[in-house]
Amino acid sequence: MRDIPFFKMPNLDKEAEEVAKVIRSGWVTFGPKTAEFEEKFAKYIGAPYCVMVDNCTAALYLTCEHVFSRIPKEERNKVTIGIPSLTCAATAIAPIHAGLTVKFIDIEEGDSFCMDWRKTDASWQIPVHYAGKECDTGNRLVAVEDSAHRIIRNGYKNHRQAYSFYATKNLTTSEGGMIACSNEEEAIWYKKARLYGNGNASFSRDKMYSSGGEKYWEFESEFVGWKCNPTDILATIGLVQLEKLDELNAERERVAKRYNEGLGLTTDRSPWHIYPILVPERDKFMYYMKDNGVKCSVHFPLLHRMKAFSHLSANVPLTEKIYDKIVTLPLYPYMENEDIDYVIDLVNKWKKRHLD
Numbered sequence: 566m567r568d569i570p571f572f573k574m575p576n577l578d579k580e581a582e583e584v585a586k587v588i589r590s591g592w593v594t595f596g597p598k599t600a601e602f603e604e605k606f607a608k609y610i611g612a613p614y615c616v617m618v619d620n621c622t623a624a625l626y627l628t629c630e631h632v633f634s635r636i637p638k639e640e641r642n643k644v645t646i647g648i649p650s651l652t653c654a655a656t657a658i659a660p661i662h663a664g665l666t667v668k669f670i671d672i673e674e675g676d677s678f679c680m681d682w683r684k685t686d687a688s689w690q691i692p693v694h695y696a697g698k699e700c701d702t703g704n705r706l707v708a709v710e711d712s713a714h715r716i717i718r719n720g721y722k723n724h725r726q727a728y729s730f731y732a733t734k735n736l737t738t739s740e741g742g743m744i745a746c747s748n749e750e751e752a753i754w755y756k757k758a759r760l761y762g763n764g765n766a767s768f769s770r771d772k773m774y775s776s777g778g779e780k781y782w783e784f785e786s787e788f789v790g791w792k793c794n795p796t797d798i799l800a801t802i803g804l805v806q807l808e809k810l811d812e813l814n815a816e817r818e819r820v821a822k823r824y825n826e827g828l829g830l831t832t833d834r835s836p837w838h839i840y841p842i843l844v845p846e847r848d849k850f851m852y853y854m855k856d857n858g859v860k861c862s863v864h865f866p867l868l869h870r871m872k873a874f875s876h877l878s879a880n881v882p883l884t885e886k887i888y889d890k891i892v893t894l895p896l897y898p899y900m901e902n903e904d905i906d907y908v909i910d911l912v913n914k915w916k917k918r919h920l921d
């Protein structure tokens with residue numbers, strides 16, 4: 566029997582070589598490699614500024630804090646913000662910790678599975694580009710775009726965007742995140758916010774020491790910040806991955822297209838982070854696939870049904886309707902055609918069995 570994983574990491578030898586150099590250099594926290602990655606990533610997505618943090622959850626949280634920073638914490642619960650229920654817990658955790666009132670919004674009709682901004686009276690939203698497909702944000706205010714699934718050349722759309730570099734993402738740094746924005750002052754705030762509210766990191770102090778040295782030892786927290794800076798080790802993995810990203814995205818696209826052809830589907834979710842489909846009797850389907858050596862997943866267990874978020878407003882009938890059917894098939898760069906066809910065959914047999 567075949568053994569098809571949900572995700573298989575492409576070769577990381579080049580990343581390992583570069584990381585070894587950084588470790589041997591003796592500078593392992595964040596510094597020049599982080600700055601280089603921020604600059605190159607900004608160029609790739611077409612954003613004026615990028616600030617790296619240690620994960621996307623932190624990126625979402627810092628942007629929520631910044632957008633609503635003029636509203637005192639005790640009054641922030643008057644601000645309502647719409648998010649989908651079909652997303653990672655991070656999309657909810659960030660605005661909740663920033664003191665905002667989260668409302669779960671239903672998905673749109675059709676096969677995008679993205680949130681429908683028309684279905685909310687919330688004044689703000691965090692759209693999620695589910696599986697890679699761009700979510701239509703209409704004319705509603707966007708606090709930050711959750712772009713964890715959509716890392717694409719020239720994908721920056723003049724909002725704040727939060728990216729994830731988690732292990733299975735289109736570009737990985739093992740763990741990592743990025744904030745993209747268009748305002749320099751705001752970018753400087755994120756750089757301080759990620760390090761105790763301090764704009765003079767040890768890397769900058771080192772530079773001051775070498776160039777004149779006046780009061781090179783001084784630093785202060787200008788506001789009560791957080792601690793979510795990345796490291797040069799993560800940024801170095803990112804630099805190598807960025808060089809490969811066009812090819813990695815093209816590979817995901819190749820797999821998705823073959824699935825589309827084999828399953829008779831037409832959805833385009835380019836740059837394809839995951840491949841979700843609807844099947845009858847999803848839970849039984851998961852065991853059927855397991856019995857045939859294929860590991861699938863579900864994106865995502867619905868947030869509004871989770872203990873942590875069950876007290877929040879949720880009017881999401883369409884999301885609930887598809888949830889019992891939604892499944893994510895294996896998709897990763899360099900997935901072999903034979904494996905893709907094997908999965909297609911199993912899915913088609915299951916669907917046929919349930920039509921007969």
Ligand SMILES: Cc1ncc(COP(=O)(O)O)c(C=O)c1O
Pocket residue numbers: 620621622623652653655656693711713714728729730731741742
């Ligand atoms: C849609 C979405 N948003 C946010 C995140 C959080 O990313 P991170 O793990 O980098 O914090 C994820 C992670 O998988 C995600 O899928």
